[in-house]
Amino acid sequence: MPGLNRISDQNISIEIRKTPFTCMRCGACCREIEPGSNLVLVSPAEVRVIMAATSLTFDEIAEPYPDFIHEGKRRYTLGWAIRRDGNRCKFLGEHGCLIYQSRPWICRTYPFMIDNENLMVSPCSGIGTGTDVMDPEIVNRFVQDLIDRQQAEKAEEEHIAEVLTREQIPAGKLVVIDGEGMRIMNG
Template sequence: MSLLPFLADRIREAGFSCLRCGSCCRETEPGSNLVMVGHEEISDIMEHTGLSFGEIAEPYPDRILEGDLDYTFGWVLRRTGDRCRFLDESSCQIYPVRPWICRTYPFVFDENGLTIHPCEGTGQNVGSGDAEKIAQDICRRYAYEQEQDEKIRAIVRSGTIPAGRPVVIDAEGIKDYHG
């Protein structure tokens, strides 16, 4: 069975309809609302909102310290307190350009298969077209994340991580981190 029909069938079985309750945008346990974003996603949000890169994203919070190396991988959407900075009451201010992780939640596909996170929207009726669209987005997200990860691995393998200053390694390269 090919991947797209398999995913669509699993989505139909789980039943899912986004209730736009905003629960996934709030921190329910440490780090539960971290939204990893790539440069393309940040650029789309910048264009949609007029905000700067730094107003949208911050470095992934877990840092790796190895001798005099200090780095982290990638970016996350900024948060305000326990919620995504783009959550207004229970609606998303960037819904038309929301990142892949938001488009496909509560579903995650990786080398272990499809995982369905707890969500109030599961168990709802899902139309066949909606299941197909979510399945397509899951496949696109997986391809995007694989591409990003491979670029990051190539940078790390190059051995060019600078010593003595904190940096963020993303698919675009190595950036200094001042905060």
Template sequence: MRGVDELAVEIKEVGFQCTRCGACCSEISEGSNLVIVSPGEVRQVAKAAGLPRDEVAEPYPEFLEGSEGSWYTFDWCLSREGGHCRFLDGEKCRVYAARPWICRTYPFMLEDDRLIVSECPGIGGAMTMEEGRAIARALLARQAAEVAEEEGIRRVLSTTSPPSGESVVVDSEGVWPVHG
């Protein structure tokens, strides 16, 4: 596993300065603005927005076929309206302080130990080493949170299976029916 400083150097070399264009919160191509969130992140955003959980997140749109006519997905996504994240207000995020890991670390992500950089107008912008370290710490925390969620899903699946004939979301906290 990479350390914070090694990762920070690579991030700083790429450079990034948010231009507040909102492109990352808007659908540029089909599914381009799907923000996968954990159950804890859904609660955090719901609290910040003053909304119930079902108005904050929706099931990830790709379902797998299970046995006996069941369909399941493993993720929640922030709800979207009109091709944008529902929390984008002009160029500002209404739940910025409670934003999910993906939003905190965009346009960067880790795939194992490899830094992946998404297209973004802010790429190449000047940044300090401390800004690079902050993103590196957030990326490593995001990676740990994603591993913990995956382990939680495995635990849930080891004790239960999707009900026959239903569509569900399986997350680290249980199996949730999809209505509608």
């Protein structure tokens, strides 16, 4: 993507190979392990993919990301999180993810993410337990997914910045700003 500073495909591949990883299917990344942990941040585009795969509405899938910005009487957040049932992602079923083919980028690329030009690895019991990532096909899939995720997140950030410059956020309301616009949630 033009104008996007990012780690090269080859370097992502090299870094992933240094981190042997096999998903243990423990579902720990789909649950709140400590207060606020493992919330799945999603863009409206990702919610729409899940809507197409389920019969659920936008609001049944996602809720405002609870990291609110307070500016005087204005209160807003910059995205959405997948809803939970108790401490579990609402899509974590008895035998794993119920929307596996439509799961968001965060889930698709866990435990890896690109932060600026570095590959970050989140805590995960599957790290160091296997040799899956040594399989070139698995490494290539992670590399492509990480690149696609970075581009999607960058595009969403740019759209949010545009929305913030054109919208007047009302006081006294709970507002979500996302790449598609401004949504007033209540009151």
